[in-house]
Amino acid sequence: MQERAKVTRRSLLEAAAQLFAEQGYAATSVNDISARSGRTSGAVYFHYTSKEGIAVAVVEDRFATWSQLAASYGDETVPPLERLVALSYDIAHALTRDPVTRAGARLWVERTVINAPIPDPFALWTAATTRLLAQARLAGHVNEGIRPARAARTLVPAFFGLCTLTEALENATALDNRLTDWWHLTLLSLRPQPSPGNLRTGR
Amino acid sequence: MQERAKVTRRSLLEAAAQLFAEQGYAATSVNDISARSGRTSGAVYFHYTSKEGIAVAVVEDRFATWSQLAASYGDETVPPLERLVALSYDIAHALTRDPVTRAGARLWVERTVINAPIPDPFALWTAATTRLLAQARLAGHVNEGIRPARAARTLVPAFFGLCTLTEALENATALDNRLTDWWHLTLLSLRPQPSPGNLRTGR
Structure with missing residues (x-):
């Protein structure tokens, strides 16, 4: 179950990253993320609270951290x-x-339209x-x-x-x-x- | 009358530029531009057709041209x-x-959320x-x-x-x-x- 939750979280994050990288933050809805990932909108809210929440998670996953x-x-x-x-x-x-890095960079550039602090x-x-x-x-x-x-x-x-x-x-x-x-x-x-x-x- | 129209156009453009530079495209409405300039919303639509139209005019006035x-x-x-x-x-x-130049640069960066081609x-x-x-x-x-x-x-x-x-x-x-x-x-x-x-x- 813990493992399944991790898989769900990851698939939501990657679907959101693809959409943010392709069309930007404003044009992407929680419904789009749900459709692209094949999960419910409820899963987005459960794992990330909001569209802002998943955007911040995308930026933190690669662009802002560069752990590699x-x-x-x-x-x-x-x-x-x-x-x-x-x-x-x-x-x-x-x-x-890399779609997750690209999405992070694009979200940082678009940070003025996102209602949450975007790390860099x-x-x-x-x-x-x-x-x-x-x-x-x-x-x-x-x-x-x-x-x-x-x-x-x-x-x-x-x-x-x-x-x-x-x-x-x-x-x-x-x-x-x-x-x-x-x-x-x-x-x-x-x-x-x-x-x-x-x-x-x-x- | 021609002269008066020019003055109105300019005051709308400068009010819009201030607002775009301060708070960005998405957060600025035609009503805000009307309030800041002391003109009617109708004047914005008459002179620039739309919010996109006045944004493009701001970018073209300084940032994209640099006539000086x-x-x-x-x-x-x-x-x-x-x-x-x-x-x-x-x-x-x-x-x-310069507020008009600053607004132009910010609008160019925010071009993905503007429904019109933004020159550079x-x-x-x-x-x-x-x-x-x-x-x-x-x-x-x-x-x-x-x-x-x-x-x-x-x-x-x-x-x-x-x-x-x-x-x-x-x-x-x-x-x-x-x-x-x-x-x-x-x-x-x-x-x-x-x-x-x-x-x-x-x-």
Whole structure:
């Protein structure tokens, strides 16, 4: 019974996520979620109290938490700057391909029409970026003029703007190329400046 | 009479913009616009047909057009990269301080709940950025490895993400500092790479 309740909860959450990702919060009703999941509207109210409740649960399930990120973020065998770049591609892929993540991002953008506080992942992303930049700087892979916390506070919003706007203006499949172009530019600004000595000896 | 109609149209547009900027599209009714402007609801319907109509007019008035940008963008006495940076601050200031521009940007973000196509300025910004980067590259102020059109397609979404997310996560007054940090990083990646010759002679 406990297990059955879990299965029901999950199928409601995934049906709601699909609908929120496809048509947005305002256009999705509890009846739509019930129809898509094959459960009753009563099940939605029983498990999530309200449409707001299931929206918050969708955002918390993936977009606002990124529990899967912690693993690759903490792998110390990979250089920190490489981990940062890899994380950004993982996030971009989830934002373009995973319905629950997509729904979470769309609900966050639509948060002004939702009658409940919608959590976001940006403090988490900024802290992780700051830390990886600081490690990269210590390792000499990032130039000394970069202030990790300040750089993170501009890179995170710029990255999220790139993800959401590229999809809105072009399409989801364009994002990989845009992200690669963006990293080419950004890594140019982060990398250590060549010292005259290195150039003089031709190294 | 013609003049009086113009004044009425403008006062309706500005009242609607204030309300859309403050509370968003969904929470604003034609009655609210009528009350804020001191005109009748009939005047809203007469001049703009519907709530969608006045929303589109607000977006087109500033956010989607930026007619004022053309002037500073075309001033050939100022180096192209300097014009690009100056334009970005002008846009950031309008996005944080001018109610009609703010309303336009918010309506664009909320476009999925508006039953009408909402225009955007991004093709215009991308074209202007491409052109200024190409001019700067020709003048030797940007390194030869930069492809103007590709760089513009990443810089424009990153810039807009920075503007909208900084305001959402911090506040409008933080934007000037974030934008300065962002340009510090971005200019590092755009500037010409020092040649070994220059360094060797200590210039």
